[in-house]
Amino acid sequence: MTDLPGFRIGELAARSGRSTHAIRWYDAQGLIPGVQRDAAGQRRFNSRHVEWLAFVDRLRGSGMSVAQIRTYTQLVQQRPADLPRQRDLLAAHRERVAATIAAWQDSLALIDAKLAFYDLWISTGKRPAFEPAAVGSKQTSAHGKRRPGARAGNQASTD
Numbered sequence: 586m587t588d589l590p591g592f593r594i595g596e597l598a599a600r601s602g603r604s605t606h607a608i609r610w611y612d613a614q615g616l617i618p619g620v621q622r623d624a625a626g627q628r629r630f631n632s633r634h635v636e637w638l639a640f641v642d643r644l645r646g647s648g649m650s651v652a653q654i655r656t657y658t659q660l661v662q663q664r665p666a667d668l669p670r671q672r673d674l675l676a677a678h679r680e681r682v683a684a685t686i687a688a689w690q691d692s693l694a695l696i697d698a699k700l701a702f703y704d705l706w707i708s709t710g711k712r713p714a715f716e717p718a719a720v721g722s723k724q725t726s727a728h729g730k731r732r733p734g735a736r737a738g739n740q741a742s743t744d
Contacts, residue, residue, distance in 0.1 A: 589621055591629040601638045608638070615655045616641055618662045647682045 598605045611617050612628065617637060621629045644654050657674050660667040698717035705713050 589623045589629040591621075591631040594628050594630065597630040597634055597638075600632075600635045603638060611638070611641070614651060616651070616658055618658050644678070647678070648685065649678050653678070 594605050594608055612620055623629050660671045702713055702717055
């Protein structure tokens with residue numbers, strides 16, 4: 586019998602979908618707050634740890650580094666004095682995520698335009714007069730004239 590409530594690492598692995606090896610690594614890296622050990626030295630977890638691991642996966646999946654997650658985890662354990670720092674760290678990460686999403690949306694729009702270009706070419710058997718260009722790419726030559734094939738909005742070049 587154990588002296589602490591909660592569950593052991595195998596159950597956390599089952600509940601969280603992570604391997605016991607991964608959980609041990611997360612713990613060794615300081616990425617899981619509030620891990621306690623029972624009298625036998627075994628880690629004890631609770632449902633909040635399942636939620637925390639899901640949150641950490643979201644942070645990693647959105648580009649936060651292990652070092653930043655470690656810092657955030659340390660701040661969480663020092664609450665409530667460090668609430669402003671916790672919030673600032675997440676706010677900065679949110680800004681980076683929003684910028685990445687905006688860049689991906691631009692990329693997706695270009696891919697969609699390129700697919701429409703190919704669909705038109707395939708359906709008509711003729712190459713369309715314009716080809717989609719990346720936003721922010723050079724649309725003009727060194728002399729200020731539009732490059733052949735560069736588009737202005739959805740219009741074909743008239744050069």
